[in-house]
Amino acid sequence: MFYAEPDQVEYMDSGFLLDLSELNWAAVEPWAKEAWMYKGKPYGLPLEAWTVELYYNKKMLDELGVKLPDNLQLSPDAFLDMVKKAKAKGITPMSLGAGDRPFTGAHLVHEALLKKLGVEDYSKLLAGKLAWTDPRVVETLTWIRSLTDAGLLPATFTTMKLAEAHIYFHTNPGALTFLNGSWYTSRAFNPVDKGGQPEDFQLGIMQFPSVPGAVCNECRTIAVGGSYVANAETEHKAEVIKFLNSFLSPEVGNEWLENVKVQTGIKSDPSKMNDKQASEYFAMIAKTNAGAKYHFGLPIQVMTGKPKEVFTQVFNNAFPAGNISVEDAVKQMDAAN
Amino acid sequence: MPVLTRTLVLLALSLYTAFAAGPFVWAAMLSLRTTTEIHLNHFAFPNPAHWEKFPDAWYNSNYATYFMNSIEVVIAAVVVLTIVGAMAAHCLARYRFRLNRVIYFILFSTIIFPPQITIIALFQILVNYGLYNSKLGLTLVYVALQLPLTIYILESFFARLPADLFDAARMDGYSDWEIFWKVSLPIALPAVATTVILNFILLWNEFLFAVVLITDEANRTLPLGIQRFIGDTQEDIGMIATGLMIAIVPVIIVYAFFSEKLIQGMTAGAVK
Amino acid sequence: MPAFRAKELKGDVRQPWGTIVAFLLPALTFYVALTAYPAIRTLWNSFHRVLPRREEFVGIANYSELIKDEIFWKAVSNTVTWACISPVIEVTVALLLALALYAKVPGARFFRVAWFTPVLMSYIVVGILWMWIYNYDWGPLNTLLRAIGLGALAQPWLGSPDTALGALILVTSWMWVGFNMVVLLAALHSLPKDVIEAAELDNCGWSAKLVFVIIPLIRATLLNLVVLSFIGKMKIFDLVWITTKGNPLWSTETVSTYVYKRAFEWTTFDLGYPSTIATVWFVIVLATVLLLTWLFRTREKLEY
Numbered sequence: 001m002f003y004a005e006p007d008q009v010e011y012m013d014s015g016f017l018l019d020l021s022e023l024n025w026a027a028v029e030p031w032a033k034e035a036w037m038y039k040g041k042p043y044g045l046p047l048e049a050w051t052v053e054l055y056y057n058k059k060m061l062d063e064l065g066v067k068l069p070d071n072l073q074l075s076p077d078a079f080l081d082m083v084k085k086a087k088a089k090g091i092t093p094m095s096l097g098a099g100d101r102p103f104t105g106a107h108l109v110h111e112a113l114l115k116k117l118g119v120e121d122y123s124k125l126l127a128g129k130l131a132w133t134d135p136r137v138v139e140t141l142t143w144i145r146s147l148t149d150a151g152l153l154p155a156t157f158t159t160m161k162l163a164e165a166h167i168y169f170h171t172n173p174g175a176l177t178f179l180n181g182s183w184y185t186s187r188a189f190n191p192v193d194k195g196g197q198p199e200d201f202q203l204g205i206m207q208f209p210s211v212p213g214a215v216c217n218e219c220r221t222i223a224v225g226g227s228y229v230a231n232a233e234t235e236h237k238a239e240v241i242k243f244l245n246s247f248l249s250p251e252v253g254n255e256w257l258e259n260v261k262v263q264t265g266i267k268s269d270p271s272k273m274n275d276k277q278a279s280e281y282f283a284m285i286a287k288t289n290a291g292a293k294y295h296f297g298l299p300i301q302v303m304t305g306k307p308k309e310v311f312t313q314v315f316n317n318a319f320p321a322g323n324i325s326v327e328d329a330v331k332q333m334d335a336a337n
Numbered sequence: 338m339p340v341l342t343r344t345l346v347l348l349a350l351s352l353y354t355a356f357a358a359g360p361f362v363w364a365a366m367l368s369l370r371t372t373t374e375i376h377l378n379h380f381a382f383p384n385p386a387h388w389e390k391f392p393d394a395w396y397n398s399n400y401a402t403y404f405m406n407s408i409e410v411v412i413a414a415v416v417v418l419t420i421v422g423a424m425a426a427h428c429l430a431r432y433r434f435r436l437n438r439v440i441y442f443i444l445f446s447t448i449i450f451p452p453q454i455t456i457i458a459l460f461q462i463l464v465n466y467g468l469y470n471s472k473l474g475l476t477l478v479y480v481a482l483q484l485p486l487t488i489y490i491l492e493s494f495f496a497r498l499p500a501d502l503f504d505a506a507r508m509d510g511y512s513d514w515e516i517f518w519k520v521s522l523p524i525a526l527p528a529v530a531t532t533v534i535l536n537f538i539l540l541w542n543e544f545l546f547a548v549v550l551i552t553d554e555a556n557r558t559l560p561l562g563i564q565r566f567i568g569d570t571q572e573d574i575g576m577i578a579t580g581l582m583i584a585i586v587p588v589i590i591v592y593a594f595f596s597e598k599l600i601q602g603m604t605a606g607a608v609k
Numbered sequence: 610m611p612a613f614r615a616k617e618l619k620g621d622v623r624q625p626w627g628t629i630v631a632f633l634l635p636a637l638t639f640y641v642a643l644t645a646y647p648a649i650r651t652l653w654n655s656f657h658r659v660l661p662r663r664e665e666f667v668g669i670a671n672y673s674e675l676i677k678d679e680i681f682w683k684a685v686s687n688t689v690t691w692a693c694i695s696p697v698i699e700v701t702v703a704l705l706l707a708l709a710l711y712a713k714v715p716g717a718r719f720f721r722v723a724w725f726t727p728v729l730m731s732y733i734v735v736g737i738l739w740m741w742i743y744n745y746d747w748g749p750l751n752t753l754l755r756a757i758g759l760g761a762l763a764q765p766w767l768g769s770p771d772t773a774l775g776a777l778i779l780v781t782s783w784m785w786v787g788f789n790m791v792v793l794l795a796a797l798h799s800l801p802k803d804v805i806e807a808a809e810l811d812n813c814g815w816s817a818k819l820v821f822v823i824i825p826l827i828r829a830t831l832l833n834l835v836v837l838s839f840i841g842k843m844k845i846f847d848l849v850w851i852t853t854k855g856n857p858l859w860s861t862e863t864v865s866t867y868v869y870k871r872a873f874e875w876t877t878f879d880l881g882y883p884s885t886i887a888t889v890w891f892v893i894v895l896a897t898v899l900l901l902t903w904l905f906r907t908r909e910k911l912e913y
Binding site: 346347349350353354356357358359360361363364379380420421422424425427428429432434440443444447449450451452453454455456457458459460461462477478480481482484488513514517538541542544545548549559560563564567574577581584585588589592 | 625626628629631632633635636637639640642643644646647648649650651654659706709712715716720723724726727729730731732733734737738739741742747749752783786787840843844846847850851864865868869872873880883884886887888890891894895898
């Protein structure tokens with residue numbers, strides 16, 4: 001038994017992995033099973049997973065007089081309105097940095113594209129089978145450009161490091177929202193002098209705004225990480241199944257969430273957690289993820305070679321910063337494919 | 338020169354000095370303040386001066402490990418470099434044989450090699466021989482890296498020694514090895530000291546080969562350690578500054594003791 | 610070592626092959642194993658696709674791909690620009706500083722030490738320091754600009770494609786001016802005193818004396834420094850890697866960072882293509898160094 005990640009398709013191709021259909025899949029989140037499906041059978045049990053969430057400062061949002069709808073998803077107009085209100089008060093609407101990671105800046109673009117295109121066409125786009133000059137892609141990028149032109153991102157976006165972006169959001173100078181992976185907690189829930197959020201910080205999570213003309217506003221990206229897989233040649237098949245099944249209870253799920261503070265494939269029950277902060281937090285996560293349609297993997301996990309390099313330079317860094325126009329950006333991506 | 342010009346020149350020079358030394362002074366100040374203090378005002382004087390940050394960085398982050406790895410690798414490499422380089426330089430300088438200048442030229446010309454021409458293959462070679470990600474592997478690569486420069490500096494020094502010295506020693510029945518060890522080396526001590534200092538400083542700061550050939554946390558040298566540190570820490574500017582100071586200290590010490598020699602050595606090849 | 614002794618006593622020291630080999634062997638072993646062989650192997654790699662478990666011969670496919678690779682050419686353009694601009698700045702400023710010290714300005718010793726220090730620092734330390742200096746919100750550079758009313762010029766220096774490369778060039782200049790200055794000062798001090806005294810400086814002839822007397826005398830040193838600086842910038846990696854890694858939009862991508870990325874960060878796991886880049890680059894560096902040396906050597910001959 002060992003730890004692997006779902007993009008290591010070579011293992012399944014070569015028949016190295018044990019078919020895990022016999023596990024108690026009822027106790028596992030449906031998306032977790034799907035992540036490891038290969039030719040109709042599941043081969044891994046995902047322990048780690050994370051989504052991209054739009055965190056926000058509840059107090060600041062109230063002070064700006066913005067109310068979120070019940071499904072926590074602002075319409076494009078309402079979102080732009082919120083951005084303008086924040087800017088008028090001298091607050092940066094969204095903290096985001098591309099200084100030291102090749103994927104953080106791109107969250108803005110890929111979540112929007114995913115919603116506009118839906119899972120299937122989005123996958124085609126990333127695989128180079130759909131042109132970036134497709135009008136839907138251009139419309140989405142133009143919409144994002146209108147947001148960044150309105151001052152959505154900090155001026156230091158291109159050089160701001162991940163850790164700095166956290167601090168920018170919750171401590172100094174304080175931003176309205178923060179678009180980040182749900183492992184936000186691994187830094188923010190630390191003590192304040194280790195870079196954690198202030199004691200009285202009111203954290204909220206809202207949905208990424210709906211995208212004009214989108215086909216799937218409930219689509220979101222999920223990145224599945226470390227998972228348990230087993231050697232197909234094992235002589236201890238029964239023990240493997242038993243061992244893995246022992247993980248599959250809400251109690252273990254809760255324990256994972258409370259200690260690791262990132263999502264897991266195991267179904268859990270936030271209401272039964274001991275840690276109040278974790279309990280509230282995962283209730284929020286559960287709410288934003290309810291009814292979601294997932295696309296597995298970030299663009300940089302799915303792409304390789306030249307397209308990946310160009311995507312990283314253009315959409316993680318240059319495009320959100322306003323350093324490259326929509327036309328040039330899509331031209332470069334198509335040329336790379 | 339006239340007083341006005343002199344004052345203007347002094348002013349320009351002082352400005353330049355502020356430009357040259359300013360960053361370090363600032364870093365030193367930052368290293369003695371906590372990150373919370375820094376976020377309030379990036380330019381204040383340390384008050385109070387938190388000397389305890391230094392032992393803290395040393396013991397609680399992996400600085401001790403990185404520092405000791407650098408010490409091991411660099412000292413080992415410099416020792417081997419000095420001996421092997423001196424032997425080769427002595428030979429090339431004092432013995433006439435047909436391939437002498439050819440070998441000298443080949444060794445010398447590798448100084449202009451861009452590291453990329455060897456690094457990928459070195460990666461493959463070390464992996465094949467199980468030396469990848471090991472301090473021994475890195476040490477061997479460092480020796481090869483600095484050999485050309487070492488031999489160049491020592492050869493020109495050995496070549497200037499008077500022939501009578503060696504003739505006299507031969508008359509006294511000294512073997513070749515004894516001539517090298519007991520006559521050449523002691524006299525060449527200044528040049529040897531120069532190469533030792535040069536190699537120490539260049540290898541202490543070396544980054545590219547280290548980052549390609551070492552991936553294990555336990556084997557990281559100091560430059561790698563610092564780089565990881567800034568990636569991983571929770572934007573702890575104060576701690577990073579303290580770490581930078583720790584990295585700079587050995588070099589400053591070497592420099593303070595040997596500044597004259599060092600400058601002489603580094604400029605020896607460049608001044609014609 | 611009785612065999613060697615026997616040779617000496619016979620008075621024949623011209624070709625003591627045993628000794629020669631013994632002295633040279635360690636150095637040559639290192640050289641062949643860890644410098645010559647790798648260089649040749651890189652050349653070999655450049656004609657193959659080098660994957661984790663196998664190699665495929667592809668002839669000149671890598672080379673033809675390289676010609677069409679825009680990222681490569683952008684990297685070359687950046688690196689060559691850097692290698693051409695830096696020496697000019699570094700040597701000119703250094704010369705001015707050296708002349709100032711030579712003219713016996715007080716505090717010379719202190720200045721010399723202060724200016725030489727940046728040279729000793731690892732590029733990593735330098736990179737981190739300057740990332741802080743260039744920081745948009747609180748870095749000393751922007752703070753200073755805002756304090757003197759030039760706040761409009763403040764920008765994310767390392768984050769904008771137009772300024773990033775220039776910002777890095779400034780950093781390397783900051784590092785190396787001190788080194789060049791010390792060398793030039795030594796060169797100035799070694800000039801024959803009577804020549805200098807004969808060309809004693811008076812107000813109107815100052816620059817003329819400089820151009821026609823002093824500079825020609827130290828021409829060799831100046832050119833040496835220019836070539837050294839040029840070679841150094843053609844190889845540069847550490848500084849870029851710790852600060853921008855080639856961003857934004859490849860404006861700071863150098864050949865060395867591109868080689869590293871293709872070899873170790875593109876998930877294609879092919880070591881052949883980066884070997885091709887390395888080989889081509891080696892040829893370019895060699896050619897330019899030979900060209901520079903030839904150019905300057907010829908001019909020297911014409912002078913004297």
